[in-house]
Amino acid sequence: MGNKEIQESPVLTHEDFKSDQMVKWCPGCGNHAILNAVTKVFPLVGHKKENYVVVSGIGCSSRFPYYVSTYGFHSIHGRASAIATGVRIANQKLSVWIPTGDGDSLAIGGNHFIHIIRRNLDVNILLFNNKIYGLTKGQYSPTSEMGSVTKTSPFGTIEHPFKVGELVIGAQGTFFGRVVDNTPKFITEVMHEAAKHDGTSVVEMLQNCVIFNDGTHSIITDRETKDDVQLILRHGEKMIFGKERNKGIALDIDGLKVVTFDPNGPIPDEILVHDMENPSPGVHLMLAKMYPPQFPIALGVIRSVPANTYCRLLADSITHAKANQKIKCVDDLLNSGDTWEI
Amino acid sequence: MSTSKQIIERDSVVVKFVGDSGDGMQLSGTLFSDAAALAGNDIATFPDYPAEIRAPHNTIAGVSGFQVHIGKETKIIGDKCDVLVAMNPASLKANLKWIDKGATIITDVDAYDEKALEKAGYQSNPLTDGSLSSYKLITPPISTLAQETATQYGMDTKNAARTKNMFCLGMVYYIFNFDLDTPGTLIDKRFKKKPDVAKVNKKVLEAGYNFAETIEAFESRFQISNVQLPKGRYRNITGNIATAWGLLAASERSGRDLFLGSYPITPATEILIEIAQHKSLGAKVFQAEDEIAGICSAIGASFAGSLAVTTTSGPGLSLKTEAVGLAVMTELPIVIVDVQRAGPSTGMPTKSEQADLNMALYGRNGEAPCIVIAASSSSDCFYAAYNAAKYALETMTPVILLTDGKIGQGSELFRIPKVADLPAINPPIVQPNDPDFKPYRRDPETLVRGWAIPGTEGLQHRIGGLEKTDIFGAVSTDPLNHEKMVNNRYEKVMRLANRIPKQEVTGCVDADTLVVSWGGTKGSVETAVKEVNKTGKKVAHAHFSYIMPLPSNTAEIFAKYKKILVCELNTGQFVGYLRATHPDFKYLQYNKVQGLPFTVSELVTVINNTL
Numbered sequence: 001m002g003n004k005e006i007q008e009s010p011v012l013t014h015e016d017f018k019s020d021q022m023v024k025w026c027p028g029c030g031n032h033a034i035l036n037a038v039t040k041v042f043p044l045v046g047h048k049k050e051n052y053v054v055v056s057g058i059g060c061s062s063r064f065p066y067y068v069s070t071y072g073f074h075s076i077h078g079r080a081s082a083i084a085t086g087v088r089i090a091n092q093k094l095s096v097w098i099p100t101g102d103g104d105s106l107a108i109g110g111n112h113f114i115h116i117i118r119r120n121l122d123v124n125i126l127l128f129n130n131k132i133y134g135l136t137k138g139q140y141s142p143t144s145e146m147g148s149v150t151k152t153s154p155f156g157t158i159e160h161p162f163k164v165g166e167l168v169i170g171a172q173g174t175f176f177g178r179v180v181d182n183t184p185k186f187i188t189e190v191m192h193e194a195a196k197h198d199g200t201s202v203v204e205m206l207q208n209c210v211i212f213n214d215g216t217h218s219i220i221t222d223r224e225t226k227d228d229v230q231l232i233l234r235h236g237e238k239m240i241f242g243k244e245r246n247k248g249i250a251l252d253i254d255g256l257k258v259v260t261f262d263p264n265g266p267i268p269d270e271i272l273v274h275d276m277e278n279p280s281p282g283v284h285l286m287l288a289k290m291y292p293p294q295f296p297i298a299l300g301v302i303r304s305v306p307a308n309t310y311c312r313l314l315a316d317s318i319t320h321a322k323a324n325q326k327i328k329c330v331d332d333l334l335n336s337g338d339t340w341e342i
Numbered sequence: 343m344s345t346s347k348q349i350i351e352r353d354s355v356v357v358k359f360v361g362d363s364g365d366g367m368q369l370s371g372t373l374f375s376d377a378a379a380l381a382g383n384d385i386a387t388f389p390d391y392p393a394e395i396r397a398p399h400n401t402i403a404g405v406s407g408f409q410v411h412i413g414k415e416t417k418i419i420g421d422k423c424d425v426l427v428a429m430n431p432a433s434l435k436a437n438l439k440w441i442d443k444g445a446t447i448i449t450d451v452d453a454y455d456e457k458a459l460e461k462a463g464y465q466s467n468p469l470t471d472g473s474l475s476s477y478k479l480i481t482p483p484i485s486t487l488a489q490e491t492a493t494q495y496g497m498d499t500k501n502a503a504r505t506k507n508m509f510c511l512g513m514v515y516y517i518f519n520f521d522l523d524t525p526g527t528l529i530d531k532r533f534k535k536k537p538d539v540a541k542v543n544k545k546v547l548e549a550g551y552n553f554a555e556t557i558e559a560f561e562s563r564f565q566i567s568n569v570q571l572p573k574g575r576y577r578n579i580t581g582n583i584a585t586a587w588g589l590l591a592a593s594e595r596s597g598r599d600l601f602l603g604s605y606p607i608t609p610a611t612e613i614l615i616e617i618a619q620h621k622s623l624g625a626k627v628f629q630a631e632d633e634i635a636g637i638c639s640a641i642g643a644s645f646a647g648s649l650a651v652t653t654t655s656g657p658g659l660s661l662k663t664e665a666v667g668l669a670v671m672t673e674l675p676i677v678i679v680d681v682q683r684a685g686p687s688t689g690m691p692t693k694s695e696q697a698d699l700n701m702a703l704y705g706r707n708g709e710a711p712c713i714v715i716a717a718s719s720s721s722d723c724f725y726a727a728y729n730a731a732k733y734a735l736e737t738m739t740p741v742i743l744l745t746d747g748k749i750g751q752g753s754e755l756f757r758i759p760k761v762a763d764l765p766a767i768n769p770p771i772v773q774p775n776d777p778d779f780k781p782y783r784r785d786p787e788t789l790v791r792g793w794a795i796p797g798t799e800g801l802q803h804r805i806g807g808l809e810k811t812d813i814f815g816a817v818s819t820d821p822l823n824h825e826k827m828v829n830n831r832y833e834k835v836m837r838l839a840n841r842i843p844k845q846e847v848t849g850c851v852d853a854d855t856l857v858v859s860w861g862g863t864k865g866s867v868e869t870a871v872k873e874v875n876k877t878g879k880k881v882a883h884a885h886f887s888y889i890m891p892l893p894s895n896t897a898e899i900f901a902k903y904k905k906i907l908v909c910e911l912n913t914g915q916f917v918g919y920l921r922a923t924h925p926d927f928k929y930l931q932y933n934k935v936q937g938l939p940f941t942v943s944e945l946v947t948v949i950n951n952t953l
Contacts, residue, residue, distance in 0.1 A: 021816075053796045055642065058807075065804050066817065071796040073645055074806030075638070076668050082635035086642025086650065089626050090601055091797055094646065112638075115631040318621045325622035330591045333620065334758045338528075339577040340380060342569060 012043040017052075019069040025060060030181030030207035031128065035067055037187035038097070038126070042070070044188070045195040047095045054097045055084040057104040060135050061128035061207075064099035078109025081116040084123050092311050095195070096123040102143040103133050106162050110142075117171040119310040120199035126191070127164055128205045132213035150212075164204040165288025165302060169281045175201035176288060176303045180221050181208055186232075186299070193301050199309045219292050229292045233300035235276045238267055241296050248272075249287075249295075256286045258295060276304040348562040354384075354413020355564055356420030357514060359507075360437050361429030363406035364396050366507035369532070370427070371408025373511060377524045378412040379578050379755060384569040386411040386720075386865070387578075388419040388752040388939075393608065393691045400453075400461040405436045412518075414567040417719070417865035419752060421941035424564075425517065427510045429453060429484075431462035443476040448513060450484035450506060480559045484509050491549040495542045505546040512550020518564050522551060572757065579756040581720035581749040582609075585653075585679060586616035588727030590623055593649045595728075596735055596767035600625040601648035603639035605632055605658065608691040609747035610681035613653040633661035637678065641665060644674040645805070647771075647795035649731055653679040655747075656698045657688060663705055666740055670710040670831060672805045673782075673791050675734035675741075675769070678712075679727070682746040684937040693937025694748035696861050697912040702742040703890055703919060709828045711835045713741040714890035718864035720749045721756035726887065728764060735769040737790050737838055744889075746911075748939050749862040769793055775800035781815030782827075789834035836891050845884055845893035853880035855953055856903035858929075860886040860916050863940055867909055870945030874953075881949055889916070892923065900927045907932060907952050909945065 017039040025031045042052055052070035056062035058077035065072025075083050080098045088096045105113045105127055116123065132150065133139040140150040140157045143164065147156040168176045175197040177190040187205070194201035206217045220229055227243040239249040246263040248271035249256055261268050278284065284303040291297055327333050359370045368389055375387045390407040397404030411420035423441045428434040430453040441447070454467055468474050469481050488509035492502035508529075515522065526544050533540035554560055579587075593600035602625065604614045618627040626648070630636040637652040644650035654662065659680045669676050682698045684690035702714045713733055717726035723745055730743040772779050772792040781803045784791050794801035803815060811818040812826055847856070849871045859867040864885045871883040884899055886892070900906055907930045908917040917931045932948045934940060 048799070050799045050802060051797055053646075065806070069802055071802050072804035072806075073642070073672075074804060074808060075641075076664055076807050079634065079638040079665065082630070082638035083642035083645075085628065085635070086601060086603060086639035086644070086648075087646045087796065088642075089628060089639070090599065090643035090646035090648040090650075091795075094796055111631055112635055115635070314626065318624060318626070321621035322624070325620075327620065327622055330587070330594045330623065330761045333587060333590065333623070334577075334761075335575070337577065338376060338380070339575050339758060342382070342571050342573060342576050 012049060014040050014043060016049060017042045017068050017070065019067050021066045023067050024063065026211055028210040029060070030130070030205070030209070031061060033181050033184050034126065034128065034187060034205055034207065035064065037184050037191060039068060040188045041191040041195060044192050045095060051094050052097065053087055053094050054099065055080050055087060056099050057109060058135070059101040059104045061099050061101045062104060078104055078107070079112060080104065081109060081112035081123075081125070085116055085121055088121055088123055088311060089314065092315060098123055098125045100125060100127055102127070102129045102131060102141045106142040106164070106167070114167065114171040117168055117173045117200045117202065120174055120307055121310040122198060123200055124191075124194050125200065125202045126205060127202055128207045129164060130207045130209040130213055131216050132209050134209050134212055138212035163289060164202070166285065168202045169285045169288060169303065173202060173303065174199045174305045174307045175301070176284070177201070177203040177301045178206065178297070178299050179203060180206045180217060180299065182221055190301060193304065197304055198312075199307055220297050229296050231290070231296040231298045233274045233276070233287070233298055233302060235274055235301065238271045238273055240267065240271065251283065256290065256295065276301050277306065279305050349565045350562050351565045351567070352413065353567050354411060354416055354420070355424045355566060356409065356411045356422065357425040357427070358407055358409040358423045358437065358440065359427045359510070360405055360407040360433035361507070362399055362404050362433070363392055363394065365406070365429045366504065367406050367408050367429070370507045370511045371410055373525050373528050374514060375410045375412070375753065376528055376578060377515065377520050378410065378518070379576075380524050381520055382568040383412040383566050384414060384416045384571065384755055385578060386416040386419045386752065386754045388748060391692055400430050400432050400458045402432045402436050402462065405433045407433070407437065412566055414570055416754070418869050418942060419939065421943055425514065427514060429506065429510070431458050431464055431468070434468065435462050435464065441477070444478070446478040446480065446517070447474065448480045448510060451481040452483045452485035482553065482557070487549065487553060488546050491546045492542050495545050496538075497542045505543055508543045508546040509550035509553070512547040513554040515547070516551045516554035516563070517560060518566065522548060569755070571755065574757045576755050576757055578753050579721055579724070580612065580751055580753040581717065581723040581745055582612035582681065582751060583616050584721055584723035584756060585717070585727040585743075585745060585750070586613045588724040589649070589651055589677065589731055590617065590620060590625060591724070591761050591764060592728045592731030592767060593625070594623070594761055595764055596649060596731070596769060598647065598649040598735065598769065601628070601640060601643035601650045602626070602653065603628045603630050603636045603643065603650070604653045605630050605636045607633070607655045607658045609683055609750050610653045610655045610658075610679065612751070613679060613681070633658040634665060637662040637665040637676070640676050641669050641672070641674055644669070644676050645672070645796065647793070647797070649735060650675070651677040651679065651731070653681070655681050655683045655691075656685045656701070659698060659701055659705070664707075666712065667706040667708065667710045668807050669740040670706065670712060671807050673738045673831070675738050675793075677727070677730045677734050677741050677743060679743045679745065681750040682744060690937045692747065694746045694862070694939065695911050695935065695937060696744075696746060696863070697915065697935065698744060699889070699912065699915040699919070702744055709832065711832050712890065713737065713739055713835055713838060715741060715743050716861035716887055716889055717743065717745040717749060718861060718885060718887055720752050720754045723749060724756065732765065732767045733838060733842075735767055737788065737834060738770065738793060739835060744861055746862040771795065772798070772801055774798050780813045781805060782810055783813050784830065788837055789830055839891040839894040842888045842891070842893060844895045845886065845899055847882050847884050847899055849883040850875050850880040851882050853882045854903060855880075855905040855907060855949075856882045856884055856900070857949060858884050858886065858906055858908040858920075860889060860910065863909065863911060866940040866942055867945060870942045870949060873942060873946050874949050879950070879953055881953065886916070889919070897924055897926070900924060905930060905952060907949065909940065909948070911935065911940070
């Protein structure tokens with residue numbers, strides 16, 4: 001492979017990343033669209049095929065590695081982030097992807113999830129959030145809304161759900177994006193942004209489980225109403241939404257607010273311009289927390305802040321140590337300090 | 343004053359420094375053992391300290407100690423002390439059971455006030471009530487003398503009080519007739535960044551030495567026989583450092599970067615600390631968020647082509663269990679170092695035991711055989727770690743390396759090898775675009791699968807925790823395929839027996855009785871066997887380093903003896919394993935589970951009673 005970095009691969013296509021395995025997700029599952037988007041995004045990212053590694057844990061989404069023809073590791077529940085950390089540190093040329101679910105990453109794997117983000121390790125996390133445990137057939141998850149009736153909460157849950165964006169930004173995340181599973185082009189676009197980001201990227205996929213939690217995101221995805229409840233964010237552009245493009249997001253002392261205006265007139269100055277690169281997490285956090293009916297849900301790249309990555313800092317410190325430390329090989333080490341002849 | 347004192351010639355002597363944790367006993371012990379080694383003695387050391395960083399002052403719970411055995415040949419840390427340096431009543435009380443009548447006790451009379459005596463649980467002052475009359479008791483006002491000296495050289499009162507360990511050390515140097523220059527250099531090194539502190543400490547040490555020479559209390563000094571070891575370059579080394587260096591050597595020799603994913607835990611932390619110092623050797627050290635992330639990151643690094651290691655102790659190995667199974671299933675090479683401590687649960691973190699053997703052998707769901715190797719001494723940790731790495735890489739199998747707190751934190755002399763002289767390591771790396779590559783295609787002889795490393799062109803494949811088809815590696819629940827894969831994974835481990843060294847027998851090989859031991863007890867069992875043989879009786883000894891698989895000649899050896907006595911620091915885990923794997927033989931057992939090593943004298947008694 002030599003020392004060539006990325007970007008010099010032969011032109012690859014969508015087809016190059018499809019595997020020969022039968023995809024065993026349920027018909028109508030939102031995962032199919034996400035898989036399709038991933039196989040489209042890999043050729044765009046531009047690494048050589050052998051440099052992609054997909055690492056997963058356990059759950060429906062974690063079957064993902066079998067369905068792409070890259071190197072893959074389908075590991076154990078909750079540990080994909082920890083395993084991917086080792087993969088990435090071991091070989092800095094690899095492009096590492098972690099498809100995971102709300103149970104896998106936010107319940108059993110919660111600790112690894114926050115720590116990989118805190119370290120800004122160079123991986124791409126695709127978090128499939130269907131607010132339910134699918135593979136074990138319908139128990140509530142850490143993202144299930146308060147009061148959700150599931151097999152293990154027949155009278156409704158009494159737990160406060162995690163919001164993925166809050167957790168990511170709380171853990172000092174440098175990239176957070178959000179998409180819904182029925183917008184394949186937009187998924188590819190946001191994933192491509194995630195891939196370009198240096199450090200940990202988390203893309204929350206609002207994904208529909210047709211069997212155990214059908215319609216959980218329907219308030220956001222219904223064809224009739226979606227334009228009024230989806231705010232598509234684009235860096236440097238005003239935060240405008242609505243079927244008539246007559247609503248925007250502004251900030252006052254109480255936080256964000258929805259402002260309605262005449263779409264034929266000028267756009268009010270108070271409407272915010274999206275700055276995904278703002279290091280301050282304030283507005284990003286507020287955007288991540290918006291939820292219908294009071295607010296639209298923010299989609300797209302909410303936060304993408306340049307920062308030092310774990311792997312770059314590690315490589316720098318190894319280079320520095322190699323240049324400055326006296327011990328160059330293990331024989332030097334064995335003979336360092338006090339030694340004597342007998 | 344006369345200095346023509348009696349010289350006692352001895353093959354070896356045991357010295358123990360005890361005091362409050364924080365009194366500098368570990369430092370005193372280290373400086374003493376280093377000086378002894380430089381003076382030409384063999385050494386073995388063992389720190390004995392509480393789990394608390396600063397336990398309540400002057401209490402038994404807070405006693406910290408450092409035992410040093412110096413002499414001609416010191417394979418063990420020694421049963422009983424010849425010289426005890428005790429800084430306060432509590433440390434004296436806690437250690438009296440470890441000294442023989444006639445031994446020398448040096449203790450600080452300044453520390454024996456009413457409050458300290460009460461805290462130690464003394465009804466009356468042992469220095470004056472006659473209870474210590476069978477020992478050579480030396481009770482200078484150490485605190486006062488040390489403080490006076492230190493303040494004289496410009497140190498403030500508070501810090502001056504802390505130099506009392508150096509005063510004691512000076513006295514001990516006198517008793518052993520050590521050159522004062524040696525500790526001087528060692529102190530300079532220790533206080534490299536504080537030359538003023540180094541200077542004062544040296545002055546206090548000198549004062550202690552001169553004081554010992556002046557007073558009439560020491561009627562004898564020791565002359566220790568010099569070491570009789572093979573010629574070569576030597577150093578002092580603890581087991582944990584030796585483990586770290588063995589892994590670094592294996593990384594260099596195999597050409598695979600070392601990746602260490604670990605979470606700090608007593609008594610294994612020093613391995614993590616040591617490897618973290620050596621980024622210049624390319625070692626990548628990842629201090630994980632927990633034990634599970636430690637091993638999982640190692641598994642990831644192994645998948646990506648590193649020599650991947652995780653280090654821990656018993657509670658950590660419990661947490662890693664599921665991931666060890668994943669490494670078994672995916673057939674990835676990792677080394678899991680368990681520096682055993684007394685369990686179960688949190689147990690006694692600073693005390694040593696051999697009770698994790700069953701967990702290493704069996705502690706996983708499903709049929710999940712690992713290779714299990716045990717280090718037999720502090721310096722052997724180097725070779726045990728090297729071989730653990732070699733066999734992990736060459737068999738694509740997780741290796742559990744068992745050491746223990748005693749050999750991990752204890753030290754002994756280590757003959758420095760050359761890396762080029764260590765055995766070659768040949769991992770089965772698959773070449774780019776190999777047309778025959780299949781994830782679970784095996785070498786017909788060894789049953790080892792190939793290592794197809796991400797980043798290699800044309801070898802894309804998927805592995806994971808789900809059972810896979812033989813050769814092709816597709817997900818499968820086929821009953822016969824599962825059984826075949828279970829057998830393959832087991833057989834692969836068993837076939838390693840063809841490549842590891844044959845088991846050796848030492849002592850009187852033609853005896854009727856064979857003593858069997860494994861792991862960190864080698865020194866005490868070997869010494870006990872020698873002592874018994876010296877008395878004209880006959881006993882043989884087999885010490886096992888390879889546990890799973892056992893050496894191929896194990897049954898052949900056992901068949902030669904009428905009695906087999908298995909000694910181990912647990913309730914009988916190895917003997918249970920031998921009964922299961924070699925049921926044709928009858929085994930006797932001797933066990934101890936006190937968080938303490940075997941003493942030679944107890945083993946001699948047990949062996950004599952068995953013959």
